[in-house]
Structures are given as structure tokens and as C-alpha cells.
Amino acid sequence: MPAKNSFSIRSAQSSALALFAGLLLSACAGTSTGSSAINPVNWITPYKIDVIQGNFVSSEQVALLKAGMTRPQVKEVLGTPLITSIFHADRWDYVFTFKRQGVQSQSYRYSVFFKGDRLESFSGDDMPSESEFITRLDNQRKLGKVPALQATPEQLKAAEAQRGAKPAVQAAPLAAPAGAQAATYPPLERPAQ
The missing domain is CATH 3.30.1450.10 (Beta-lactamase Inhibitory Protein; Chain:B, domain 1)
Incomplete structure (x- = not known):
């Protein structure tokens, strides 16, 4: 009996494959007739950029x-x-x-x-x-939540209070090391003679 079951499964698979191939071929043949609503090939469209x-x-x-x-x-x-x-x-x-x-x-x-x-x-x-x-x-796509671009008066007061609590660190201008001479560079062009 097991040999008979394997034969019927293979037969069912081959008939399903033949049916699917027939559908694909009929879909390809239907592209020239203008029946785009019936044709499954036209259901999938590629993305087109703006x-x-x-x-x-x-x-x-x-x-x-x-x-x-x-x-x-x-x-x-x-x-x-x-x-x-x-x-x-x-x-x-x-x-x-x-x-x-x-x-x-x-x-x-x-x-x-x-x-x-x-x-x-x-x-x-x-x-x-x-x-x-x-x-x-505007293409109606919502990619994510956009934060408010304007601070409320409460947020401004909180920022001022935070700035007052932490004094801003001021960087001192860089000074040349002691004894260093100013760098001189050769001229870019030759002097006219």
C-alpha cells in the first residue's frame, strides 16, 4: 500500500504544478488583450520615484x-x-x-x-x-512623530534655571609656549625682478 500512496501524492503534485504553469502562461498571454484587471502580473507594480x-x-x-x-x-x-x-x-x-x-x-x-x-x-x-x-x-507618509519645534514658556524657564545652576565653562584662548617664535612661511610666488 505505501507505494500506491506515494504515487498518488506525486500525481497530485504534478497536476498542481501543471495547473500553476497553465495559469502563468495564460497570464502572460493575456497581457496583449488589454485585460489588466484579470492579469495577476499587473497586480504587482514596481516602486517609481518622484x-x-x-x-x-x-x-x-x-x-x-x-x-x-x-x-x-x-x-x-x-x-x-x-x-x-x-x-x-x-x-x-x-x-x-x-x-x-x-x-x-x-x-x-x-x-x-x-x-x-x-x-x-x-x-x-x-x-x-x-x-x-x-x-x-506632501505625500501623506507619516515616518514618525515630529517633535514640537517651538519651546513653551515653561521649557524656556527650565532651560534658564538649568543654565544658571551650571556656569558655562569658558575656554581660555590658546597661548604660544614661552620662548616660541612666530611661524614664517615662504612667499607663494617669486618676487618680480
Whole structure:
């Protein structure tokens, strides 16, 4: 009898293996049909990092722009433009994209136009403020408890009392040993002759 049981276990294992292989093959074959909900291969997705590209321009920076500014002044306010073209020397483009897994990608574009060396006009997307943009970056991950960054009046009083109880140790300036001469170094360049 023991020989018959080992044969039936092997038969069950091989049929289970064949069934599993058939499921895998059908999953691979189903990738081209567009049935991604049924396909177990699509259930597992790799981690995709956040991709931030370009120069972020905030609404506060745009508010500082005034017609008649020079190119260096505009560069100081908005930063170095992402796109400059020799064919359009009087136009600077600032492009910013932000892509995150599971969230619709964000894209902003702003252009400034010059006449000669002076800013003539500027236009583009409605830019978010810096605080609005930071709230969009928040990915809702809670990595740990963040301590309060401001001391309460009680904590300040306790710190003052502790500081008063222990006098701060003042280090005396280092003095050269007695009889030591000041160090002299040769010049870095040869004297001109």
C-alpha cells in the first residue's frame, strides 16, 4: 500500500504544478488583450520615484516681475531659464514638471519676452504659491512623530534655571609656549625682478 500512496501524492503534485504553469502562461498571454484587471502580473507594480524636473516659479516670483527689468534682474528673480534658443534670443522659457506614482503629473510653463536687453512682457500658466506647492508635495507618509519645534514658556524657564545652576565653562584662548617664535612661511610666488 505505501507505494500506491506515494504515487498518488506525486500525481497530485504534478497536476498542481501543471495547473500553476497553465495559469502563468495564460497570464502572460493575456497581457496583449488589454485585460489588466484579470492579469495577476499587473497586480504587482514596481516602486517609481518622484521625478522633479525644471525650474519651479512661484506666484510670488511672478509678482516681482516688472516691464523694463534687465536680463540679469529677471534671472535674479526667476533663476536661470530652462530653455533658451538662439533662434528666439528674446524669449526665455521656464518649464517645471513633477511626476509621482499614483498622482496626475503636474506641469507648469512660464515665458518672459525681452526687447533688446529689457523685459517687455511675460505670460504663462497660473503659478501656485510656494505654500500651495509644498502642500501638493506632501505625500501623506507619516515616518514618525515630529517633535514640537517651538519651546513653551515653561521649557524656556527650565532651560534658564538649568543654565544658571551650571556656569558655562569658558575656554581660555590658546597661548604660544614661552620662548616660541612666530611661524614664517615662504612667499607663494617669486618676487618680480
